[in-house]
Amino acid sequence: MIRINELKKSFNEKIAVDGITFDVARGAVFGFLGPNGAGKTTTLRILMGLLQPDSGRVEIDGIDVAADPIAVRARVGYLPDEIFLYDYLTGYQFLDFVADVHQLPKTDRKARIEELLAQFGLSEAANEYTANYSFGMKKKMALASIIIHAPKVLILDEPFNGLDPQATRDFRLLLDKMVENDTTIIFSSHVLEVVEKLVTHVGIIASGRLRLSESIENVTQTWGSLEKAFFELTDPAKQTA
Numbered sequence: 001m002i003r004i005n006e007l008k009k010s011f012n013e014k015i016a017v018d019g020i021t022f023d024v025a026r027g028a029v030f031g032f033l034g035p036n037g038a039g040k041t042t043t044l045r046i047l048m049g050l051l052q053p054d055s056g057r058v059e060i061d062g063i064d065v066a067a068d069p070i071a072v073r074a075r076v077g078y079l080p081d082e083i084f085l086y087d088y089l090t091g092y093q094f095l096d097f098v099a100d101v102h103q104l105p106k107t108d109r110k111a112r113i114e115e116l117l118a119q120f121g122l123s124e125a126a127n128e129y130t131a132n133y134s135f136g137m138k139k140k141m142a143l144a145s146i147i148i149h150a151p152k153v154l155i156l157d158e159p160f161n162g163l164d165p166q167a168t169r170d171f172r173l174l175l176d177k178m179v180e181n182d183t184t185i186i187f188s189s190h191v192l193e194v195v196e197k198l199v200t201h202v203g204i205i206a207s208g209r210l211r212l213s214e215s216i217e218n219v220t221q222t223w224g225s226l227e228k229a230f231f232e233l234t235d236p237a238k239q240t241a
Contacts, residue, residue, distance in 0.1 A: 087131035
């Protein structure tokens, strides 16, 4: 479903992504981990066509991202590390706007919006301006908006930041349901205990280089835990050129 081959990206003289290659199979949940500044967000933005790589190739659902980013975005739900809502739309109006962008039929739209508002515990705030939402509410609204069109792929940058334990659990259950319908998910996170429970596969990046891409089963068998693997593979003293 997602294929990344020899991807490279620099900003001025700083190498952000240094020749990484990995695949994410259809229906997989791929946790993309690394320290701050490792290259996670840069990689995810390239996947969405928001950044152009210096070299390498990215495909989503068989589509070259660089060649046809619009077709890719129609198949993908993307949550950036910094969320953006229209402050002076209500929650309901915001979801209606996103549904319109994705050309959801008007006959189905109301039911879909009400379903998502209920799933994320936002029904009572549906008619409030999003400017008045707490950070957690804004995060849940952003999450609802990216799945309104039932995308085949989710690309999530730190999706659990700002969510309380109940919201985190609810969102994990929602992702499980989406995976049952063959949705493919790649997400970055610093919350290793959540990642270990949720993912089928994991990639670890440090200093722009991919240090590991394995099933979570293989990782835990080899290192004992995802936490041990993460700190071993991201320790600057143990990294080789």
